[in-house]
Amino acid sequence: MPSPSSNTGEHSHRFGGVTDEKRIAVVTGASAGIGEAIARRLAERGWWCVLVARREDRLRTLADEIGGEVELCDVADREAVDALAGRILARHPAVHLLVNNAGIPARGNFLKIDLDRVRRVIEVNYLGGVWCTRALMPGLEAAAKEGGAHVVNLVSVAGTAAFAPAGAYAASKHAQLAFSRSLAAALRGSGIRVHTVLPGFVETEGFPQKGVLSSPLLGRFVIQPPRVAKAVVDAVEKGKTEVTVPWFPYRLISIAQAVMPRVVGRFSGMSDYRPGSIPMSYEPDPEDSARSLSRPTHSAKSGSTSE
Ligand SMILES: NC(=O)c1ccc[n+]([C@@H]2O[C@H](COP(=O)([O-])OP(=O)(O)OC[C@H]3O[C@@H](n4cnc5c(N)ncnc54)[C@H](OP(=O)(O)O)[C@@H]3O)[C@@H](O)[C@H]2O)c1
Numbered sequence: 148m149p150s151p152s153s154n155t156g157e158h159s160h161r162f163g164g165v166t167d168e169k170r171i172a173v174v175t176g177a178s179a180g181i182g183e184a185i186a187r188r189l190a191e192r193g194w195w196c197v198l199v200a201r202r203e204d205r206l207r208t209l210a211d212e213i214g215g216e217v218e219l220c221d222v223a224d225r226e227a228v229d230a231l232a233g234r235i236l237a238r239h240p241a242v243h244l245l246v247n248n249a250g251i252p253a254r255g256n257f258l259k260i261d262l263d264r265v266r267r268v269i270e271v272n273y274l275g276g277v278w279c280t281r282a283l284m285p286g287l288e289a290a291a292k293e294g295g296a297h298v299v300n301l302v303s304v305a306g307t308a309a310f311a312p313a314g315a316y317a318a319s320k321h322a323q324l325a326f327s328r329s330l331a332a333a334l335r336g337s338g339i340r341v342h343t344v345l346p347g348f349v350e351t352e353g354f355p356q357k358g359v360l361s362s363p364l365l366g367r368f369v370i371q372p373p374r375v376a377k378a379v380v381d382a383v384e385k386g387k388t389e390v391t392v393p394w395f396p397y398r399l400i401s402i403a404q405a406v407m408p409r410v411v412g413r414f415s416g417m418s419d420y421r422p423g424s425i426p427m428s429y430e431p432d433p434e435d436s437a438r439s440l441s442r443p444t445h446s447a448k449s450g451s452t453s454e
Pocket of ligand 1: 220348
């Protein structure tokens, strides 16, 4: 457990028991699932996390447990992201790690899915990462001068292979993958390394998998968030550029999509989510809409911020 002062900004970090300069990680989508698991693992490894999402109660509970700061933001809202970056950079001029993890599903094929959802999934999954990266670039550059900075983009195997029952989601992840690879190339030699992590099916609150996939074959390859978190931290620590987790069978699916698109297309159309497990005419995720409508543009006021 962190000390009571651990979320006030008066902190240092330990690597292998030795107190070191503090290393700042900004993790988006830290209130649940994979992002929460990443924040936990980073904290274990001595990082100080700025936890970003829209659900304050969740973030605050996590910050109380692992240390760190709470920031409320809808990453799809560019102005809100600029304001978020302003607050973070005022406290931490150097940001050593940005994890673009915030994301939403978009289940239902392109013929059935609500068109607002098609737009929203692009705004959150793809553009959210672009806005965060651009807005925090001064902090990443400052950290690069101190010895190195990292950006991790949580993409998906759906960024390399199109799964028809979640077509709009796959499209958002294809865009995000292109962003991640282009960014890596653009930042070559800058001291800022970009890591792309491509998980397969992961059981989380936002993406329930077990029991909703009608294919028993796919159901066998569902993993849990800590496994992805380990892959993320390993990618940063070991300098891996692109990681598929788990490698089997998902890397093979990505390769098959590239070299045998017709075969994969046939397979992709064969599987689906169980009837009734997804809304077919989205009032796109009422909870997601409600959280976004409140559009918080300020850091959480009490307790766990470094204010
Ligand atoms: N689960 C899978 O099978 C799987 C597989 C491959 C890749 N991924 C990717 O992994 C990432 C995390 O997914 P997950 O499975 O952990 O989902 P999750 O459990 O639903 O968590 C999603 C996180 O993103 C946040 N978020 C959603 N919309 C946001 C917005 N507009 N602004 C700020 N934060 C937002 C949520 O927090 P608030 O609601 O509090 O804002 C939550 O913390 C996503 O990018 C997803 O595409 C997931």
